[in-house]
Amino acid sequence: MRRPAAWLAACGLACAAAASPSPAVPPTATQTQPAPTQSPGRGAVPQGFKRIGGPANGLTVAIPQDWVALDLSKGDLDKSLKDIGLSGDALEQAKRSLRPLAANKAVWASDRTSAATSPNRFATNLNAFCQESPDIPAEQVIADVRKQLGQLGATISQTGEVSIDSGTAVRVVYRLPSRGIDIRGTQYYTHASGRTCILTLSTDKDGLQPLFDQIGRTLTPR
Numbered sequence: 001m002r003r004p005a006a007w008l009a010a011c012g013l014a015c016a017a018a019a020s021p022s023p024a025v026p027p028t029a030t031q032t033q034p035a036p037t038q039s040p041g042r043g044a045v046p047q048g049f050k051r052i053g054g055p056a057n058g059l060t061v062a063i064p065q066d067w068v069a070l071d072l073s074k075g076d077l078d079k080s081l082k083d084i085g086l087s088g089d090a091l092e093q094a095k096r097s098l099r100p101l102a103a104n105k106a107v108w109a110s111d112r113t114s115a116a117t118s119p120n121r122f123a124t125n126l127n128a129f130c131q132e133s134p135d136i137p138a139e140q141v142i143a144d145v146r147k148q149l150g151q152l153g154a155t156i157s158q159t160g161e162v163s164i165d166s167g168t169a170v171r172v173v174y175r176l177p178s179r180g181i182d183i184r185g186t187q188y189y190t191h192a193s194g195r196t197c198i199l200t201l202s203t204d205k206d207g208l209q210p211l212f213d214q215i216g217r218t219l220t221p222r
Contacts, residue, residue: 044165046214053107055222058130059197062218063109064211072098073105104129114203120181124203130221133196141170141189149174154185164190166220173209186212192221 045051045062053060056073063069070080081094101108106129114124136144138161146156149172158173169190176183181204188199199219201212 046218049218051218052109053128053222057105057107057128057222058195059107059128059199059222060218060220061107061126061128061199061215063126063215064111066111066113067109068112069107069109070098071107072102073107075102077102101127101129104131114205118204120204122181122183122204124201124205124208126199126201126215128197128199128219130195130197132194133191134194135191136196138168138170142172145170145172145187145189149176153177162216164188164217164219166190167192169216169219171213171216184208186216188216188219190219190221195221197221 048065049062050065051060051062052069052071054071057071072080074080077095077099081098098108106127108125108127110123110125112123115121118124142159146159149156154174154176156172156174158171160171161168162171167190169188172187172189174185174187176185184203184205186201186209190197197219199216201215203212
């Protein structure tokens with residue numbers, strides 16, 4: 001099956017976002033409010049987590065309570081970034097990194113404390129968004145993602161279809177050199193109601209795969 005350009009753009013955007021170090025977010029950043037735990041069968045919020053996203057984003061995902069988050073569907077990216085205290089070069093870097101995600105009404109979140117213990121000052125982060133696409137077989141999604149990540153110089157260590165709370169998803173684990181940083185990335189691709197939702201998690205630390213997988217299981221199209 002031939003994938004439409006929109007679906008390929010979604011894959012490429014997720015890969016590019018993973019390659020860009022996230023902006024530093026000060027401790028005063030506004031956090032999104034936890035959504036109510038979903039009904040049985042759609043996945044409960046893990047203890048110590050909160051759910052972000054909603055119908056405007058096309059998805060929800062649960063993140064640790066102490067992470068900060070931005071809802072990029074609000075429409076005024078400059079104001080949102082200024083509201084969390086960014087200015088100067090940090091503001092301009094954030095706008096460059098997040099503007100493509102804002103166009104897709106994404107959610108973005110970050111562990112605000114992680115940069116302090118990162119040798120590269122890289123904040124562990126995620127982004128997630130949905131775009132219209134046909135329901136493509138898992139093996140073809142994997143092939144397309146391998147090609148896109150390969151073009152960015154990534155090394156893929158794991159691929160496969162996995163169970164998540166809302167059904168199934170393609171999961172891809174990779175390492176990607178970017179601006180001198182060895183990024184450890186994980187992506188989840190899940191399809192529902194004519195849309196593919198993509199979650200990208202990025203860090204420069206070892207040992208976070210269990211957390212990334214816990215977050216990935218909560219990805220839920222809306």
